[in-house]
Amino acid sequence: MSASALRFRLIARARPSRTLVLLAPVLAVVLALAFGALMILALGKSPLQAFSVYFARPLADPFSLAEIAVKASPLVMIALGLALCYRANLWNIGAEGQFVIGGTLGGGIAVATHGMTHATFWILPAMLMVGALAGALYALIPAVLKVTLGVSEILVSLMLVYVAQLFLDYLVRGPWRDPKGFNFPVTAGFDTAAILPPLWPGGAVHAGVGLTLLLVVIMGVVLASTRFGYAVRITGLAPRAAAFAGFDQRRLTLALFALSGGLAGLAGAVEVSGVINQLQPSISPGYGFAAIIVAFLGRLSPWGILVAGLVLALTYIGGEAAQIAMKLPLDLTTAFQGVLLMCVLAADVLTHYSVTITRPAA
């Protein structure tokens, strides 16, 4: 009561206007671009030229468009699973680790079958299934600790990211290293049977992109029209109402972690099979973390996530182009992604709350 400063208070809006709800992500992107322009100015470059390199040129170039789709695919696939967790107030921060472990063990099938010439049809499906299963089991570690011992899932899932990365690092430097690889820490290149075919003959995008699109549709139906999706929605909004509806919180926690880990692991297997075609010390430029931004930017809805994944992929492609063409540091892309997330969260808060400033009586 003695504070003499202005006080800001957030007051919940009774019913956020529909236009505002739809417009908020757009405003957030515009605001983030403004901040981005300031950062580019501070680096002594022209924002207009940078934006043209960042956004306009990739969208005008068919090759870049295919690149965007390939980059967006893992982001969207991971974010679909994360959105389920986040809707139920479960904080899986370790999708990066689940992605890496899925890619590692899925890719392990390709390493193990290297050189096989007969009956290879099962290799691709096995890689994808092992990848998904590995990611699911890996995500179940924080989930089981949470429901049995009450351990924070945020910390455990995050720390397991580093375990997964070091595990992959050890394998490619040690037992799985390509004997004919001139001592580079990589496995042998995958055989054709372990590589995802293009989505259509001669196409520039691999079949995993199609799988992602299919998953977006499936997730849309699951969330809107199944009991499971209904349980997820209520649990986040009102846990006591979820108990009244008879949904078991612990079972749901395990199921959601397994699902989101499974999707991240599948994305990892798709990435090594469809894009990298071998295992190397790093198989992700941070997809698992960027997917957190994608999930929130997409308002935790499957179709929103599809759009948000494409936007974020654009910043990756544009960032590479800007580095080459304008010598802008790649860190600028990461900084921009952070600013974008902040703007999205702020826009989200302001859609649902109005700010009032109270001046204490003199």
Added chain:
Amino acid sequence: MSSAPPLVSLDHITRRFGALVANDDVSLALRPGEIHALLGENGAGKSTLVKILYGLIQPDSGTINLDGVARRIASPQEARDAGIGMVFQHFSLFDNLTVAENIALVLPAKAGLKRLEARILAIAERYGLALDPSRPIWSLSAGERQRVEIVRALIQEPRVLVLDEPTSVLTPQEAETLFATLNRLKAEGKALVYISHKLEEVRGLCDCATILRAGRVVATCDPKAYSAHALAELMMGRDIGAVRPPGGGAGGAVRLRLNRLNLASPDLHGISLKDISLEVHDGEVVGVAGIAGNGQSELFAALSGESSTAPDAIAIDGHNVGDSDINQRRGLDAAFVPEERNGHAAVGAMSLADNLLLSRHALPGLLRHGLIDSAALRARTVEVIASFDVRTSGPDAPARTLSGGNLQKFAVGRELARAPKLLIINQPTWGVDALAAAAIRQAIVDLAAKGAAVLVISQDLDELYEVSDRLCALAHGQLSALHAAAALDRSAIGLLMGGSGHATREVSHVG
């Protein structure tokens, strides 16, 4: 009504919240030696008015006059300095601090705790408020906690004391003690504001009544000169019919049997249920009386399956269900309505149709091939809305846009539309306007008349007498014996609510 000049008067107060006019040109004069009732439905503007008087809200227009001089009251501190005290409906006490420590918190820091204890005892004695200053709050009953709040207000020697629904948490005996205290304060020349919707109480206690409806003063009168029914009509602006009395069933088969139900509380100061046994028959309404915090929520959770118990502690229609989940119990034609509407019985952010699914998703009819049949869901929702006269824009309206009474009608209607054989309902009309309350009570009685067994847990004795065939009371987690409602008068049930007959804890300071 005395003609002494008012100590405090509120003149032509108007306060808007967005489009809602909470107080519209309201005037109120508080005279010394007078207990002034403020009557009105939920949402009539009573709380806004007293918050303006206590400096918590500023009026858009109008003035507050103290001894005839206009004065701005910018904060509760200024209100207290001006001699205005307030006893809130919801206690604002720290459980782990003692009585004296809680009172010291509102006083200037220099008052020593020892001296303060002496002052507390002096005030407590003067007004007949038995209190031990050194006891921690968590060990006190609701009535004792209220005494702490009153002493905390009185120690600042107010000339005006506002009490918001003070008897809602008291047994009839505790209420009588409170009335004696209030009459003593009145005799000393203090002006009291008494907010209540219990009309008989107001008629017995108050000298003057101001009745608010939809933010406006509809009458200022001597409540003793009107019948309770006439006052209710003034409050509501229309007549509310009485609930048709229960049929007096208890002839049917046993539908719900509790057999030595025990449930340990997970909370440090929570209430554990101890050895509760009870039978509810088809065709009867059994009422469970009791002051909030005596195990009602725990009992409801055990009955609904949100808390698990020994399998044979609870039987529905002969099936042991103590460790079954809520949907298995629903499968035995049981239905449940919890106390809290927002976040428990309903999800505010979801549409009414989605909320209908909350208690129906595990039952046949609303899912097809594993997918929610949204057409059927909307149709069932429209039926509930129509048959219970829920005022809403339709099945797609988010639950939070409904008023408390309408949302409660929806939560009750959702369960009754299934024609359950057993209904368990906790605080059926808590915070609900009188019309909705009457409709809900009627629905409870009608359900039993059709042969269902109903268990009503409620703090409201008027309500229990209106709907119940048999009554018992829950005190400190123990249930009293069942009595025919007609054979149990209010003072008898009051004693049961205070826990007499269990001898586990003394009934504190009655009389």
